[in-house]
Amino acid sequence: MTELPGDLLFTSEHEWLRQEEDGxxxxxxxxxxxxxxGDLVYVELPEVGQDVTSGGDMAVVESVxxxxxxxxxxxxxxxxxxxxxxxxxxxxxxxxxxxxxxxRIRPSDDVADTMTPMEYQEFLDGLEE
Amino acid sequence: MGKQTxxxxxxxxxxxxxxxxxxxxxxxxxxxxxxEHHSVRKHAGAFDVSHMTVxxxxxxxxxxxxxxLLANDVAKLKVPGKAMYSCxxxxxxxxxxxxxxxxxxxxxxxxxxNAATREKDLAWINDQAGKFSVAVNERPDTAMIAxxxxxxxxxxATVIPxxxxxAALALDPFMALEADELFIARTGYTGEDGWEVVLxxxxxxxxxxxxxxxxxxxxxxxxxxxxxxxxxxxxxxxDMDETTSPLESGxxxxxxxxxxxxxxxxxxxxxxxxxxxxxxxxCGLLLEGRGxxxxxxxxxxxxxxxxxxxxxxxxxxxxxxxxxxRVPAGDYQRAKVEMRGKLFDVRVVKPxxxxxGAATIEI
Numbered sequence: 001m002t003e004l005p006g007d008l009l010f011t012s013e014h015e016w017l018r019q020e021e022d023g024x025x026x027x028x029x030x031x032x033x034x035x036x037x038g039d040l041v042y043v044e045l046p047e048v049g050q051d052v053t054s055g056g057d058m059a060v061v062e063s064v065x066x067x068x069x070x071x072x073x074x075x076x077x078x079x080x081x082x083x084x085x086x087x088x089x090x091x092x093x094x095x096x097x098x099x100x101x102x103x104r105i106r107p108s109d110d111v112a113d114t115m116t117p118m119e120y121q122e123f124l125d126g127l128e129e
Numbered sequence: 130m131g132k133q134t135x136x137x138x139x140x141x142x143x144x145x146x147x148x149x150x151x152x153x154x155x156x157x158x159x160x161x162x163x164x165e166h167h168s169v170r171k172h173a174g175a176f177d178v179s180h181m182t183v184x185x186x187x188x189x190x191x192x193x194x195x196x197x198l199l200a201n202d203v204a205k206l207k208v209p210g211k212a213m214y215s216c217x218x219x220x221x222x223x224x225x226x227x228x229x230x231x232x233x234x235x236x237x238x239x240x241x242x243n244a245a246t247r248e249k250d251l252a253w254i255n256d257q258a259g260k261f262s263v264a265v266n267e268r269p270d271t272a273m274i275a276x277x278x279x280x281x282x283x284x285x286a287t288v289i290p291x292x293x294x295x296a297a298l299a300l301d302p303f304m305a306l307e308a309d310e311l312f313i314a315r316t317g318y319t320g321e322d323g324w325e326v327v328l329x330x331x332x333x334x335x336x337x338x339x340x341x342x343x344x345x346x347x348x349x350x351x352x353x354x355x356x357x358x359x360x361x362x363x364x365x366x367x368d369m370d371e372t373t374s375p376l377e378s379g380x381x382x383x384x385x386x387x388x389x390x391x392x393x394x395x396x397x398x399x400x401x402x403x404x405x406x407x408x409x410x411x412c413g414l415l416l417e418g419r420g421x422x423x424x425x426x427x428x429x430x431x432x433x434x435x436x437x438x439x440x441x442x443x444x445x446x447x448x449x450x451x452x453x454x455r456v457p458a459g460d461y462q463r464a465k466v467e468m469r470g471k472l473f474d475v476r477v478v479k480p481x482x483x484x485x486g487a488a489t490i491e492i
Contacts, residue, residue, distance in 0.1 A: 038146075038351065039163040041443040042421055042450075060469070062421045064162045064351060064443055067469075086419070090163075 004031075005097050009111070010120035011073045016097060017114060020104070024079050025111065028101045029061060029070060029092060032124055037063035040089040045081040046103060052078060054112050059102055061092065073114065076107040130154065134179035135272045135333035143347055151245025153180040155350050162351035166445045169319055169356055170486045173278035173285075174348035175340045180244035183271050183327055184254065185237075188263035192235040197393055198257055199230065200375060202385035206232035210305045212316055215383055216375045217242075217250070218395030222402060223371035224378065226250050227363065229316060231305045239305075239312070241273075241327075243365050257394070272333025276345055277323035277356075279486060282315075285324055288339045289313070297324070318353065320360025320484050358451065359444050361413060361480025367424060368411075368439040368453055376402050377455060379411030379480070407458050409436065413480040414452040414464070415490065420473060422452040427467040428475070433459045438466065446483045447492055453480060 008016045014033035018026045034040065044060040052058045052072040059070040081103050085091060092100035115123060131154040140147065145156035156177065158165060168174045186195060195203040201215035211232050217225045226246045231239040242250045251267060258265050276285040286294045293308035300306055302322075305314035312327035328336055341347055354364070361379075363369055369378035376384075376399065384399060385391070402408060416422050422441030429435055434457035441452030456464065456477075465472045478490045 038158065039161055041163075041445075042419055044420070062443070064355060064445075067421060067423065093161075 004117035006117055009114035011114055013071050015073055017073055024104045024106050026101050026104050028096055031096045034093050034096045038065045039063055040092045043085040043089045046078050048078055048081060050078045074105055074107045074111045075109040076105040078103055079106050080104040134177055135330045136177045136337050139334050139337050150350055153244055158349040158351045159347050163445050165348040165352035166355050168346040169278045169321055170446055173281040173345040175345040176275040176348050176353055178275050179272040181273055182242045182247045183268040184240045185266045186240055187237045190261040190263050191238055194261040194263045195238055196391055200384045200393055203230055209233050212303045212305055216380055219371055220394055222374040222395040222398030224369045225253055227365050270330050271327050272330045273327045275317055275325045276340055277317045277319040277321045281323040284343045284345050285340055287343050318362055319356040355442055355445055358440055358442055359446055359483035361482055364440055374402055377409045409455050410458055411455055413478040414454050414475040415478050416450040417474040421450045428454050428456055429465045430457055430461055433457045447488055451482050
């Protein structure tokens with residue numbers, strides 16, 4: 001398990017968020033999530049311009065094992081999607097916090113509950129017990 | 130904690146992701162299920178299948194007993210070492226389990242059944258055996274390793290005792306050899322060439338390490354499932370069970386209707402089912418677009434009716450999603466599946482999807 005990047009926030013749904021300088025938020029799934037899913041083979045992305053609601057599903061990641069919804073941790077508008085994932089979903093496995101990013105959202109509301117890297121690590125440790 | 134095979138420690142040491150499978154702690158993968166899958170299609174992979182149940186059936190009436198117990202007819206087996214795939218049925222024609230039976234002589238057979246069905250199978254077999262002069266001996270003292278892939282036999286041959294190499298490599302498909310304490314069969318569950326090797330439990334870990342050292346990649350149950358799905362091979366409990374007959378599970382070819390005078394469990398029920406032309410059929414599906422077909426997905430056939438995916442997934446060799454499905458009778462090539470409230474186009478195809486490393490359906 002790689003160390004959690006310090007500039008990210010995390011959700012209990014195993015998503016990560018990065019606040020960008022232009023006010024948007026980049027979202028992906030965590031290393032723990034990709035590891036649990038196994039090899040990813042398909043990613044269903046939302047449309048650019050689509051409105052998403054905090055807690056609502058916005059993408060689907062499918063692995064050899066299972067399909068998993070990706071929930072939006074914030075209400076807002078999708079400003080970019082990582083189209084490259086359509087052909088290389090494995091980027092989420094190999095680089096979940098980098099090339100494996102999924103969507104970028106311009107929030108219209110505050111971000112709901114998130115965890116710092118340390119809090120998320122504690123959350124993960126709690127899951128293993 | 131579940132039951133562990135003699136190779137369990139080796140899996141953990143190799144970094145396997147362990148999952149429960151029918152009460153056994155088994156390796157799901159050792160890092161990447163996809164890479165393991167491709168290794169078997171292109172090179173060689175090794176699977177721990179020690180959880181499967183090995184049963185020796187011996188005695189004066191072993192042949193008569195198995196002819197009554199199984200839907201396929203062991204009397205067709207004439208050459209010592211020859212293997213046969215069969216279903217074991219309930220009187221209603223439901224599938225208790227699928228299995229492979231190996232013939233040595235009319236008084237001696239080896240039957241290999243599934244892991245999750247062990248208790249009920251043994252209970253059923255022992256129950257039926259009561260009327261015959263036969264001994265049913267489970268062999269929990271064995272381990273079993275499947276080596277599969279185009280290079281598997283050549284690589285594995287370097288590991289087995291020298292005096293048996295030539296004979297083992299000379300085995301025809303679906304033939305087995307007793308090589309002292311080893312039992313080597315040219316059978317498998319991947320659609321590739323290879324062996325399944327039954328050996329004494331205490332030698333299991335050693336042989337496993339030597340197969341791996343010879344260049345055969347450890348593969349988990351995840352790859353085993355995508356490989357068997359591509360090969361169009363049924364999985365018990367998923368594609369068929371006691372509520373479905375072989376006739377609606379794509380296994381009609383495993384029923385020996387002849388000779389007429391052979392009685393076997395489930396025969397009367399099957400004859401009635403065979404006459405019903407409206408019975409559901411079993412087919413393969415290819416998802417036309419992107420996405421992944423999953424077990425229990427609803428299949429809709431326009432103007433005909435509905436069916437269900439019995440096992441679906443991503444086919445790494447085809448880079449498409451495929452499935453096996455139980456669908457309404459009729460002659461049609463297209464259908465739709467419902468996933469997450471949306472409809473997707475699928476093509477009805479005849480399994481297998483992949484054999485010996487290459488697609489056997491048009492993509």
